[in-house]
Amino acid sequence: MPGQVGLTIDGALARVSLCHPGKFNAMSRAMWLELRAIFLALQAREDLRCVIVAGDAGHFCAGGDISEYPAFRFEEAALRDFHETDVWGGLGAMLACDLPVVAQIEGNCLGAGLEIASCCDIRVAGEGARFGAPIARLGFPMAPREAQLVAREAGAATAREVLLEAAVLGAQEMKARGFLHAVLPDAGVAADALVRAQRIVALAxxxxxxxxxxxxxxxxxxxxxxxxxxxxxxxxxxxxxxxxxxxxxxxxxxx
Known part of the structure; x- marks a missing residue:
């Protein structure tokens, strides 16, 4: 089944779901385009007050869909277009959205997942969540705009550690470093994210x-x-x- 980014609306609350079965919700090129389209649409909605972003099946997002990479990563213009148009198109639309965004983070939050989480305003995670961007193992760096985003939200020291050492950090460590607002038992993450979103919905x-x-x-x-x-x-x-x-x-x- 190909990956997709889903959207459901419940009153003033929107839920954006990252779904790529069998790949821990890794982002395909099509999913980046869907993410951009969804957040542009959310920005235009005056009736909405908050967005929850979550992944399906117990994981947030494990990165990019590496199976697609040979088709475009080895030519400079195509690689630039992927990061500057597809990836930053999705991330930029999230950052430009005026609705408060709550990240419900479970399981893998790596690479693209870390970048998507960095676009959210409130981040809650399960105790078993894992954070990093171990792309040095794949032989390439993080794109500049994406690295700037992660360094700003996770901190420069954390960005250096995950990029240069390919470190993967636990949820408690990421909370201690200021990236997460709360760490909960894995089974309680969805409920906590919903409570926070409902609290936002009730405000001005x-x-x-x-x-x-x-x-x-x-x-x-x-x-x-x-x-x-x-x-x-x-x-x-x-x-x-x-x-x-x-x-x-x-x-x-x-x-």
């Missing part, structure tokens, strides 16, 4: 989108002045008024 959706826009801008190194210049346009928005007025009236806000 416009505020969440604005927070993501601010954090994204700051992560790119733009001047704080440029962020401040457009930071207060929400002043007269109904959601802002509702939140403050509900607090003063001692009632639950209706967002």
């Amino acid at each position: 959706p416009r505020a969440a989108r604005l927070n993501k826009q601010t954090l994204r801008a700051l992560s790119t190194g733009v001047s704080i002045e440029s962020v401040v210049d457009r930071a207060y346009h929400y002043a007269d928005h109904a959601e802002h008024r509702e939140g403050v007025e509900a607090f003063v009236a001692r009632r639950r806000p209706a967002f």
